[in-house]
Amino acid sequence: MNRIIFATQNQHKVKEISSILHPGINSVSLADLGFLEELLETGSTLTENAIQKAEQVWDSFKLPCISEDTGLFVKALNGAPGVFTARFAQRENSSLSNNDLLLEKLLDHNDRSAYFETCICYKDTAQTKLFYGRLDGTISIGAKGLQGFGYDPIFIPDTYIQTLAEIDLDKKSEMSHRSLAFKSFEKWFLAQFF
């Protein structure tokens, strides 16, 4: 059994990932290890943030670890919120929620196309590997659905009519940006170490 630390303090991500990863990969969350500090993410791209998070965990534990960073990139907003996806409203000094702020900003735009992207960084003593997953879609007119988290209630994947928050986790796990990135990591990892 290969133990990997999953470098996130976000319990939603821990839950989503544990339903995706191969049972031979034992992913341990930071909370499980009693590591409760906030991880810094001051990079200007998903890749830099993912590397930065993996390095902080590596520096603490010297154990193989994976981190992820995810952004929502909206075409009409020149790629915003992008690397600031989790801190969108806060960064804009808005009292709205992230989702409401995004809906408001898109009121005057016809082009509502957007994509989610996830970057995963795996780090061990010998290497730093990067994996990516992307999900294209559009921003809905209003929020719908109760599953998932973050922007899921306002994101409609291409070829769907529901938002991600209306799609079952099993189905979401087949096609989401995060799943695709983790499957790409998993494929590489299993080929390396099993």
Added chain:
Amino acid sequence: MNRIIFATQNQHKVKEISSILHPGINSVSLADLGFLEELLETGSTLTENAIQKAEQVWDSFKLPCISEDTGLFVKALNGAPGVFTARFAQRENSSLSNNDLLLEKLLDHNDRSAYFETCICYKDTAQTKLFYGRLDGTISIGAKGLQGFGYDPIFIPDTYIQTLAEIDLDKKSEMSHRSLAFKSFEKWFLAQFF
């Protein structure tokens, strides 16, 4: 004066870079430091290789360092030689030079479009930053010119009729993939530390 280790054993790159970088950035090569080992580059992308090289130097010196990885991506060859650019002929067990092998492989292709890409990785104690530069062009019919190194004699940048090896270093420095990546790094670095 900020000292940065330039993580390369390639003296061509050292020379090209020292002509590009701001005089306030004191770049020290590995050879200057008596570090003569070959750096491992076993990643599957330019980014992974650049990170890997910066990490090896960081582990040895714990000083801010930059590394670079450059690839030539040829459309008709599905992106080859790509991450294997420096080891193309060796990897294909060919007795030809890299350039002759590439010309041979393109004999039957009309589409000779290609691009160079450089990824630079800067690493210090707090962060890992990535910078990119790209130069589009075509692979020439035969080798021409004596300047530069590597694939320069068979690469014609878009809007030029000469190969990179026929273009003066000053002019090459204005538009090359490597220059663009270093200028992007330099801009960020100067804003951070000066």
